[in-house]
Amino acid sequence: MNLINRLGGLAFGGDYNPEQWDKSVWEEDDELMRRAGVNLATVGVFSWALLEPEEGRFDFSWLDAHLDRLHANGIAVDLATPTASPPPWFTLAHPDALPVTPDGTRLVHGSRDTYCLTAPAYRGAARRIALALAERYGDHPAVAMWHVHNEYATLCWCEHTAAAFRVWLHARHGSLDALNEAWGTAFWSQHYTSWDQVLPPRATQWHRNPGQALDFSRFWSDEALAAYIDQRDAIRAHSDRPVTTNLMVPGYQNLDLWAFGREVDVVAIDHYPSAPGLDAAADTAFGGDRARSFGGGRPWLLMEQGTNTVYAGDRVLAKEPGEILRHSLGHIAHGADGTLFFQWRQSKAGAEQWHSAMVPHAGPDSRIFREVTALGEVLGRLGELAGSTVRAEAAVLHDSDSWWAMTVDGPPSSELDYHTALRRAHRALWDAGVTTDFARPDDDLSRYRLVLAPALFLLSDTSAENLRRYVAEGGTLLVQHFSGVVDARLHARLGGYPAAPLREALGIRVEEHRPLRRDELAVLSDGSHGTAWSESVRLEGAEAVATYTTGMLAGAVALTRHRFGAGNGWYLSTRLDDTNYAVLVDRLLAEAGAGPDLPGLPFGVEAVARQAPDGRRWHVVLNHTTDVVALPEPGHDLLTDATAHELPPGGCVVLRLP
Numbered sequence: 001m002n003l004i005n006r007l008g009g010l011a012f013g014g015d016y017n018p019e020q021w022d023k024s025v026w027e028e029d030d031e032l033m034r035r036a037g038v039n040l041a042t043v044g045v046f047s048w049a050l051l052e053p054e055e056g057r058f059d060f061s062w063l064d065a066h067l068d069r070l071h072a073n074g075i076a077v078d079l080a081t082p083t084a085s086p087p088p089w090f091t092l093a094h095p096d097a098l099p100v101t102p103d104g105t106r107l108v109h110g111s112r113d114t115y116c117l118t119a120p121a122y123r124g125a126a127r128r129i130a131l132a133l134a135e136r137y138g139d140h141p142a143v144a145m146w147h148v149h150n151e152y153a154t155l156c157w158c159e160h161t162a163a164a165f166r167v168w169l170h171a172r173h174g175s176l177d178a179l180n181e182a183w184g185t186a187f188w189s190q191h192y193t194s195w196d197q198v199l200p201p202r203a204t205q206w207h208r209n210p211g212q213a214l215d216f217s218r219f220w221s222d223e224a225l226a227a228y229i230d231q232r233d234a235i236r237a238h239s240d241r242p243v244t245t246n247l248m249v250p251g252y253q254n255l256d257l258w259a260f261g262r263e264v265d266v267v268a269i270d271h272y273p274s275a276p277g278l279d280a281a282a283d284t285a286f287g288g289d290r291a292r293s294f295g296g297g298r299p300w301l302l303m304e305q306g307t308n309t310v311y312a313g314d315r316v317l318a319k320e321p322g323e324i325l326r327h328s329l330g331h332i333a334h335g336a337d338g339t340l341f342f343q344w345r346q347s348k349a350g351a352e353q354w355h356s357a358m359v360p361h362a363g364p365d366s367r368i369f370r371e372v373t374a375l376g377e378v379l380g381r382l383g384e385l386a387g388s389t390v391r392a393e394a395a396v397l398h399d400s401d402s403w404w405a406m407t408v409d410g411p412p413s414s415e416l417d418y419h420t421a422l423r424r425a426h427r428a429l430w431d432a433g434v435t436t437d438f439a440r441p442d443d444d445l446s447r448y449r450l451v452l453a454p455a456l457f458l459l460s461d462t463s464a465e466n467l468r469r470y471v472a473e474g475g476t477l478l479v480q481h482f483s484g485v486v487d488a489r490l491h492a493r494l495g496g497y498p499a500a501p502l503r504e505a506l507g508i509r510v511e512e513h514r515p516l517r518r519d520e521l522a523v524l525s526d527g528s529h530g531t532a533w534s535e536s537v538r539l540e541g542a543e544a545v546a547t548y549t550t551g552m553l554a555g556a557v558a559l560t561r562h563r564f565g566a567g568n569g570w571y572l573s574t575r576l577d578d579t580n581y582a583v584l585v586d587r588l589l590a591e592a593g594a595g596p597d598l599p600g601l602p603f604g605v606e607a608v609a610r611q612a613p614d615g616r617r618w619h620v621v622l623n624h625t626t627d628v629v630a631l632p633e634p635g636h637d638l639l640t641d642a643t644a645h646e647l648p649p650g651g652c653v654v655l656r657l658p
């Protein structure tokens with residue numbers, strides 16, 4: 001059963017952990033959820049100890065009562081499996097299922113997420129409780145969807161992991177000879193002569209073998225996905241409701257989220273901005289565009305956000321008045337069919353007592369709860385958007401192999417960070433008002449006018465050929481420094497970078513990498529400057545657009561353009577400053593013929609179009625500035641059910657297009 005049909009509109013609610021409270025609070029929850037317009041509550045995420053108080057003995061009585069109560073109150077349930085937090089009895093019975101860090105420390109219970117996914121005892125127990133829940137609640141009228149686990153993120157380097165890793169390596173490489181060749185074990189005397197010598201990349205004296213580290217990331221991602229599929233399939237055997245798991249912000253999970261996107265019935269993400277103000281809005285768009293892309297463009301669900309949570313380094317900042325609504329509509333704009341929070345009621349005790357919630361410690365007579373209630377009202381008016389999608393003409397390439405490959409030991413500069421590069425590329429497009437997809441380098445890219453490849457360190461032969469074809473057939477592609485440098489086995493491309501078919505499309509050959517000193521500037525002939533990185537690039541058909549004017553590379557090309565087939569291949573060999581990177585991206589957009597969904601808005605005002613399969617369209621417009629902003633054209637605003645001509649400072653409209 002489709003979640004949206006079931007809810008009849010957008011989803012709104014949050015993680016509900018009623019086991020922290022007593023009956024009088026539950027009664028107040030019922031009333032407050034109705035008042036706020038909540039229609040979906042995630043229940044049971046951390047409830048293993050209550051559900052299975054001792055091994056194999058289940059107690060569902062308390063959950064029965066809560067599901068019945070929520071159902072009677074008109075609230076659908078996103079029922080979680082509690083497997084992210086095994087209870088203490090589990091640890092004591094199965095110490096071998098506790099995770100081991102790379103330096104050999106075995107962790108203990110007392111927190112959460114303390115398990116090893118490869119331990120048979122853990123996997124068995126997780127499957128068993130998922131099955132028991134599915135058997136009992138598979139067709140419970142309250143249950144609208146299933147939430148497997150929580151943010152698969154724990155890694156482990158134990159003996160179970162070593163055994164599973166060897167099985168995975170055998171399947172991938174076929175033979176020990178092939179593994180030795182792939183990992184380059186001829187160097188540093190690392191040659192393996194039997195499988196049991198092969199270990200996960202634990203703490204070592206110096207650089208760990210890069211091939212081993214990359215394969216471990218791939219292996220772990222496959223293992224986590226298999227753990228998800230175990231539970232999903234146990235649930236599917238007893239329930240026709242959609243199943244998902246919540247994916248997290250970049251880097252938090254060492255997973256290939258594209259693969260998860262294929263296996264979940266609806267992509268769900270958790271999103272907590274990592275900086276305040278306009279950066280939070282850009283980060284929201286980044287998270288939303290990733291989520292939509294992982295699901296191949298399908299509507300997705302914001303499973304968690306914070307009412308008052310902006311993680312900014314060493315402190316948690318509060319959201320400004322109006323940001324609960326604007327961030328939520330930001331997610332809706334980028335294709336979410338609903339927004340939920342962690343959590344409904346702020347804990348009075350326990351590990352997350354200072355984490356924000358829909359009902360704060362202060363209670364319902366509070367700014368936060370008033371903003372939550374206002375959001376519920378707004379979402380109630382946006383039901384017609386449910387099921388509609390977002391289309392993008394620009395894409396940023398996003399590849400897990402490249403990410404993992406850039407995290408192995410021994411990179412030539414510590415200033416190369418995969419997700420930072422991705423964020424910069426996305427941000428330049430977002431600042432230009434352009435809606436952006438993420439895509440993989442081997443995807444069919446033909447629907448995009450412009451593709452940015454900001455960090456494609458690892459590039460397989462197939463992907464290199466795919467990018468060549470994209471340009472030949474009319475695409476505009478910008479490839480940035482340190483891309484196409486290694487193949488799928490992490491072996492350097494010989495004879496010049498990047499990989500040959502891509503070199504053909506770009507009309508250049510990179511001869512040498514020249515990382516810059518910290519704080520060194522590479523000044524270019526067009527007045528822009530690069531930091532962190534430079535390269536010695538040779539023209540092989542491309543034209544020089546800008547050259548280096550300083551340092552060892554003075555006079556050499558820095559930025560190139562190659563008219564290749566029907567398209568254009570651009571290459572940028574340094575990390576351009578933000579302003580000039582934005583200028584370059586604007587130029588590429590103009591040349592590629594891609595632009596904003598709603599042109600004519602000033603900087604800091606975001607507009608994204610959603611489109612229904614039957615052709616109905618809406619513009620979600622968010623004013624992130626402190627100015628009053630006139631709309632290019634007046635339109636019917638669903639939030640006020642009236643014609644809107646302008647946006648107040650920080651204001652939002654959702655325009656139904658004629």
Ligand code: GLA
Pocket residue numbers: 150151270272304306342352355
């Ligand atoms: C994650 C978890 C939640 C909660 C929040 C806090 O998203 O899933 O349980 O811990 O972080 O931000």
